[in-house]
Every structure is written in C-alpha cells, then in structure tokens.
Amino acid sequence: MSVDTARPAVPHPAGADNRVVVDGVTLSWRDLPELTLLAPAVLLAQHARDALAAARHHAVHGTELLLTTASRVDAALREELSAAGFTVTDAAGRGLAPARPRAPEAGRLWLLTSGTTGRPKRVGHTLESLTTVRGQQPGRTWLCPYAPGSYAWWQVVTLSLTQPGQHLVVVEPDQLDDWPALAAAHGVDAASGTPTFWRRALHRDPAALARVPLRQLTLGGEPVDQAILDRLRQVFPTTRISWIYASSEVGAAIVVHDGRAGFPAAWLDRAAPGRPTLGVRDGELIVTSPYHGAGLAGPVRTGDRAQVVGDRVLITGRLDSDEINVGGSKVSAGGVRDVLTAHPRVAWARVGARRAPLLGHLVVAEVVAAQDLDEAALVRWCADRLPEYAVPRRIRVLTEIPVKETLKSDV
Amino acid sequence: MTELSRAQIRDLMGQVLENQGKVLPDDDAADLREIGFRSLDFSELALRVEDETGEELNFDAAGLRRITSVGDVLDFLAELQRQ
Numbered sequence: 166m167s168v169d170t171a172r173p174a175v176p177h178p179a180g181a182d183n184r185v186v187v188d189g190v191t192l193s194w195r196d197l198p199e200l201t202l203l204a205p206a207v208l209l210a211q212h213a214r215d216a217l218a219a220a221r222h223h224a225v226h227g228t229e230l231l232l233t234t235a236s237r238v239d240a241a242l243r244e245e246l247s248a249a250g251f252t253v254t255d256a257a258g259r260g261l262a263p264a265r266p267r268a269p270e271a272g273r274l275w276l277l278t279s280g281t282t283g284r285p286k287r288v289g290h291t292l293e294s295l296t297t298v299r300g301q302q303p304g305r306t307w308l309c310p311y312a313p314g315s316y317a318w319w320q321v322v323t324l325s326l327t328q329p330g331q332h333l334v335v336v337e338p339d340q341l342d343d344w345p346a347l348a349a350a351h352g353v354d355a356a357s358g359t360p361t362f363w364r365r366a367l368h369r370d371p372a373a374l375a376r377v378p379l380r381q382l383t384l385g386g387e388p389v390d391q392a393i394l395d396r397l398r399q400v401f402p403t404t405r406i407s408w409i410y411a412s413s414e415v416g417a418a419i420v421v422h423d424g425r426a427g428f429p430a431a432w433l434d435r436a437a438p439g440r441p442t443l444g445v446r447d448g449e450l451i452v453t454s455p456y457h458g459a460g461l462a463g464p465v466r467t468g469d470r471a472q473v474v475g476d477r478v479l480i481t482g483r484l485d486s487d488e489i490n491v492g493g494s495k496v497s498a499g500g501v502r503d504v505l506t507a508h509p510r511v512a513w514a515r516v517g518a519r520r521a522p523l524l525g526h527l528v529v530a531e532v533v534a535a536q537d538l539d540e541a542a543l544v545r546w547c548a549d550r551l552p553e554y555a556v557p558r559r560i561r562v563l564t565e566i567p568v569k570e571t572l573k574s575d576v
Numbered sequence: 577m578t579e580l581s582r583a584q585i586r587d588l589m590g591q592v593l594e595n596q597g598k599v600l601p602d603d604d605a606a607d608l609r610e611i612g613f614r615s616l617d618f619s620e621l622a623l624r625v626e627d628e629t630g631e632e633l634n635f636d637a638a639g640l641r642r643i644t645s646v647g648d649v650l651d652f653l654a655e656l657q658r659q
Binding site (some may be wrong): 527541559 | 577584594595596615616618619620622623624627633
C-alpha cells in the first residue's frame, strides 16, 4: 500500500464533507489520505484511518476490495486470497502478489463472514447492497466501534459516506474501555454495538455512559434479550432504542424499535417489495432479503435458532451451539442465558455445556456480577424459572466481561 | 494430581445439596432417594471434584456398581480418582 495525500480528481461521495474523528483528530472523508490499491485488493488495515481511507477509495474509484484486519487473516487465508487473484497488502506495506492475476470486478466489495463455523469465507457485496439506510435521516454523529471491514462497520461507514449530516467518531481497539468519554467529548448522539459492548459499558461506568447524549441507540450482532433493553432504557429514558438483525449473508433483515426483545410474529412470512421476508423452519430463522450477498438469492438458512413465544419471535443463538443435551432433555443455552441476565445483579452471562457422567452434559455458566452475588443464590434464581435439568450446575464468576474483536463474547 | 479425601468429597456433596436447598445428613448410610440426591446432583458433584483436582474423572474405567447411599457416592468418587 502506498499513500498519496493528493486529493483525487474524481467526484467524492455525497457524505464526503461529513466530519470523521479518528485517533482523536477531526477531519472529513475528503481529508483522508489517498491510497494506491492494486485491484483486486485485500487491505489488512491496522489503523482505522487506513480502513476509512480504503472505504472512501472504493466509493470514489469502485476498486474491487476486501477490507479486514490482519488478525482475521492467517497465512493460509492469505495464500488462498492470493490464489484467488488478490493483491494482499498489510498496513506496513508488505504485499503478497496474486498467484493467478485476474481482471478486477469493478464495484465489488468482499466481506469475510464471522467464521462461527470454521474458517472465514468471502461474501460478495457492493456499496449499494451494503447501504441499507437510504431515506433522509436526521443529522447524527455516529460512534463506530466495530472492527474494520465487518458488516456492522460497513453499515455505519456507508451511512456516513452516502448521506450528508451523518458524522462518524471511530473507536480504536485501545479506546474500547473508555469509549463513553470519547463519545461525549465529540457529541456522539447515535451508537451501534453488540449487547456485549453495551453490557461492558453499563458494567464499567454507567455514569460515564449516561453522559453520552444518545438520541439513537442500536444493538445487534448477538441475541438481544429483554434485560439489556430494559437496562439501557433506564439509562436513556428518551432515546430511541432499536435492535437489528443483520449478517454478511442476508444483510440488514430485521429492525425493531418497540423496546421489546424479538420481533412481532405477525412479520413472519409477510412479503413486501424491497423488504426481507422472514420465516421460521424447524426452529431456524430463514431470511429472503433484497440486501443479500452475491449468489445468496432466495431463502437463506441463517443458522440462528428462532422460536415463537406468544406474539414474538425470539432469536436466542446459533443452532449449532445453542442446544445442550442433558440426559436426553434439550436445553437452549440462550434461554438459560436470558434467565441469568434477567437477574438484577448479573451484568453479563455466557452459558455452555460441560461433559459430565451419567447425563452426557450439564449446563454450566460464566457470569459477571454487577454487585456481590453468590452462586447458590443464582442457582435458586434459575431453579425458580427453569426446568431442573436446565439449571446451570457450575457457575464461574468472572471479574470482567470478555469481548473479542467482533465486540461479541462467543464468536 | 491432587487427590481429594473422602471428607473433602463429603464437603463438596454438602455444597451440591445446599445449592438445592437440601441438607446432607451425617450418616453415610442415608439413602440417596430419601435425601433427594439425583443423577443431576451426582454429575455436578463429579464436576466439582474435577474442578478441585484439575483432572478429568475417567468414568469409563469404573465398573458398574450399585450406588444407593451417601457412603456409596463417597467411596465411588474416592476410588475413581485413583484410576
């Protein structure tokens, strides 16, 4: 990668004059350095500034691009991408030439899936298919805490690139713990993050979080339970709180603003032009979306467990990891997690299976407590709300909410 | 490997029952059904032993036997640690 600070002669996107705060420095999309990318290009961005510059480069030039972070691409994947005709370039300028050069596909953007079922795979998009917010929006300053190149990152970035008045404040990984101070200092009034991201902020310093003047708060990327929605509502009584279901494969498919977990069951199997159609088959969420990745037209099995509970459809977790078999009785790990996080002293919980004699597996959990909490009290809380076989039998108390680059706990 | 004594396993068994709001009687001859110690509790106790010793118990190595009393549980787990 080489950097040229000269401004390109070609037209900039509509949001080019929006404010972008990166590394604590305020500039605009237009002010970002001009990169020279050899298409088709893979940029392993080390800094947010490089990633934003690459996004703008694509918006201006249509360069075929896969943008991600170095930690997501191991040596084998680099070779694979090189074999697929990409020039793989890291932030230090080290490049891997394409093993089989090919003509670039103008306008193509590639995303790596989150890799929950093994190696990350490429999903093809365009700036158009990643831009799901199209109507005129009220002016906002958005927080961008996501890892460069993820679907959620592109959602925020395309909004700012394509709509005047949508400013961006980028959180670097080393700023994640104290992002509320950064956000408050730069007037962030809209923020999107995973439930784990929000739970960490609530747990670390709720007073600092409350000082961020949010008018829009969005959750996504992980199952969203009622407890986290309610806790955020306590801190932000007048903020619009939304949760969104989106993925690289199906795009942004579900957006819910009513403050409740799940989405209305009335939305199932309802076809409307330009909108995704949602279904539940054998306990799995099925999405047919106009915002799907390339080659994924038609109904897509999401791999996410969905269940109809009353008038809502709840999405509780990944099918391949959500079900725990305890001596022949099936337990939803997500359902147990929701019971744990509904406890007023639990800030975060993760539920899994552990191999055990007689029954095959037992349900176990890790929790982070907001206040003093003993295991026996938590077991009794669960026993009052769950079948006996679903009650976690070992609960480990952690001191910090774990989070990965994806801002998720489990992926 | 740290091996737990019979008394230490008894303490852990008491904790399992206490979490269920039950009490472990002092008498080793106490019947498991009467005190409400069931397969879920037995499995949990095995995990607690594993957590304390840092070693996975090898149930495949254990011969089939009848376990009906508190003493049977303690003897079984004490022996299993040595296999």
